[in-house]
Amino acid sequence: MEQVFQPEEIKQYLPESGQILSTLRNHLLSVLGVNRARGFLLRYGWSCGENFANHIKHKDAYDSLSLEDLFRVGAHVHGSTADLDISVTDLHIDPVTKDYYSEGFWKYSQEAEQHIHHFGLSDEAVCFTLTGYAGGYVSCILGREVIFKEIECRGKGDPHCHWVAKPIEDWGEDIKEELAYYKEEHIGKELDNAVKRIEEQKTVFKQTLQISERLSNAVLHGSNLQELITLTEKEINRPVVLEDIYSLHFAASPSVQPHHISSSFIKNEWKHMVDSAAYQKKTMVLDIPNDQHQENKRLISPIFVRNKLFGFLSFIEQSKDFSELDYLTIERASSICGIQILNETTAFEHEQRVKEELLNGVLEGEFNNKDIIYRLSLMGYNIEQPQYVFVFQLNNNQHHTRRLDESFIDVKTACVEKIYKLIEEKNTACVIMTKLQQIIAVIPKAFTQHFVSEVNCGTWLINETFADKNDIDVKLGISTLCSRTHHLKKGVNEAEKVLNILAVSKNQGSVKSYHELGALGKFIGFDNFPELEQFAWELLGDIISYDKKYNADLAATLYHYVQSNGHLKNTAQTMQMSLGATRYRLNRLQDIGGVDLSTSDGFFDVHVAIQVLLLAGDLQIK
Missing domain, CATH: 3.30.1380.20 (Trafficking protein particle complex subunit 3)
Structure with missing residues (x-):
């Protein structure tokens, strides 16, 4: 060729x-x-x-x-x-x-x-x-x-x-x-089509501008995030939902049906979507399943606050495709929602800083109490009411890097906000401050009365606040009831003493109150706990070893005898044994372990040893 x-x-x-x-x-x-x-x-x-x-x-x-x-x-x-x-x-x-x-x-x-x-x-x-x-x-x-x-x-x-x-x-x-x-096509026809497209786009831009203006005015008039989402649905006639980066609903319009994204989608696709949005920063269309095995077509726009991905704004559709108006509107709406989130975050952070300063003033005695009481009352909190000090100890399980430390601070801030929200949902207020790896919350007695005990209350708060924070290990120490403002400093010391004991304990529990320490709380400390543990083992070690070898339950008998203040009949009833069997066991305790329960000093030593071993997790009583 x-x-x-x-x-x-x-x-x-x-x-x-x-x-x-x-x-x-x-x-x-x-x-x-x-x-x-x-x-x-x-x-x-x-x-x-x-x-x-x-x-x-x-x-x-x-x-x-x-x-x-x-x-x-x-x-x-x-x-x-x-x-x-x-x-x-x-x-x-x-x-x-x-x-x-x-x-x-x-x-x-x-x-x-x-x-x-x-x-x-x-x-x-x-x-x-x-x-x-x-x-x-x-x-x-x-x-x-x-x-x-x-x-x-x-x-x-x-x-x-x-x-x-x-x-x-x-x-x-x-x-x-x-x-x-x-x-x-003939150039004239192309020009006619171009003019038609321009007119259509002008109409779309005008509608978008009007919607954007109404949303902006709502922000200026003090509307909150939920009200903005509701207004957005009214403007576009579609369900609207705002979710954080963990796929949890942050706000949803009235027509959004209660549902959660399927766990398999979160595991396989949601993280990829978060990573993609953080990198590409653009609107996307996805088919997202729910737990009813139904798929929603979603137009999703990422929301960035302070250059960090906060979450996603979604328009939900069952069958139809999204229009150009939808694309333009969701991008404007996500920007306005980002501004509102920033406003609310800034206001929360400012109030939190003020509360932290005032609470720190109470604990350090730096301010006049009357002035602090008055300023906190202006912020909706009565610092004179009976209250507990909850100290959350947060330990990051990952290796520390600068990026992880910054992320840890963000997580801690989010947890503080979550605790505030949980307490406000029960029509109660609290005051919270943070220290390095601690969250210190002053929580009214009125709030804890919604639960069986303050320990039960603390367990609930941990489960609700830290459920999705798998990289954070949380321990909680709770003070005794502080009936006066000047008792709060003592309350912090009590809660931190409990945390020190939890740190060395082999128990799996993550929540303990100072009240549970009993008299031990007065003299036990982080520094002398190993010495006390050694003393307890020297006194009761032979008995515990005998129990393990012969499954004898002598330590349990000793525990219930001490708890009943040496009352033989009460011990027998608790152990569901005869008086003779109970008396026999007490004699065996003296033979095997050499414990002397006949004197007040011996009785006290046994009581302290049992409590120390229980706290350390070395002894388990059924």
Whole structure:
């Protein structure tokens, strides 16, 4: 084929290459926009390919070449004149039925390289002229319309330009969008369509601006986040939900039905969505299942606060597609929600700082008590009421890095806000301050009365606040009841003493009150606890070893005897034994362990030893 044509003869039927085509292409994209320029370049390339094929048909050598020869030689000629390496990896032709399929690569596409140089990477394939030329040439030779489509392109960041070619009928719906670019429209009609599109966009922009204005005015008039979400649903007539990065509902419009995203989706997809949103920062459409095995189509826009991903605003739809108005509105609404979240966060942080300063003043005795009482009352808290001090000790289980430390601070701040919210839900207020790895909460007795005990209350708070914080290990120490403001400092010391004991205890429990320490609380401490534990083992070690060997329950008998203040009958009733059996066990205790329960000193030593071993987790009483 190369001997049939002279180089200059070939070039007149091929698209211009190099600088000329690059300049023309750049001007078209700049002046006409991507869509119109794409159509022009596709049709231009198609015309060049078709003209070259027609020229070949008038050559004497045409009849002696097979279809496969014509396609391969055509590809070779095109590649050599367009500075292009064309690799055909798959080619199937039936001369009778005119069935056709081919696949291959364009390497070193100048069209792609020039696009990257002038416009950067694209979201879609950009080799318009090459695609059009190949389609025009093959269609004319085959006598059947064949469309080439790039499924990968250097212009959008792929390693090579990878194309597939099939007749229109074989493509089906997959080529529907591309076909519109091959239709040549009269410029007048195109202008009419452009004017129509501009009017439609003006209408959409006007609606978006009106919605944005109403949402902004709501923020200026003091609406909270829930009211903004409700207003958004009213404007777009769709359910709206705002979720944090852990997929928990933060706010939802009235029409959102109570449901949670399925646990499998959270495990497999939600984290990927969070990572993708944090990197790409763009609106997306997803089909998200719920626990009823139903899928909701969601338009999702990420919300960023202080340059950190806070969560997602979603418009929910069962079947219909989302409109351009939906896309524009959700982006405006997510920005306004972000501003409102920032406002509420800033206000909360300011109030929290003030409360921390006042509480710290109470504990350190730096301010006049009357002044503190008055200022806290202005913030809705009565510091003179009976209250407990809850000290949460937070330990990060991960290795410390600067990034993890910053994340830990964010988690601690979120937990403080959660505790405030939980207590406010029961129409009660509290005061909280933070120290390094501690959250110190002053909680009214009135709140703890919703529970069986203050320990039960603390367990509930930990479960509700830290349930999704798997990397945080939490211990909670609770003071005795502080009936006066000046008792709070003592309350903090009590709670911290409990935490010190929990730190060395082998018990699995994470919550303990100072009240449970009894008299031990007065003299036990972190420094002397190992010494006390050693004393207890020296006194009761033989008895505990005997119990383990013979399953005798002597330690339990001793515990109940001490708890009943040495009352033999009460001990027998508690142990559900006869008086004789109980008396026998007490004698065995003296024989095996050498314990002396006949004197007050001996009785006291045994009582202390039992309590120390229980606190340390070395002794378990059924």
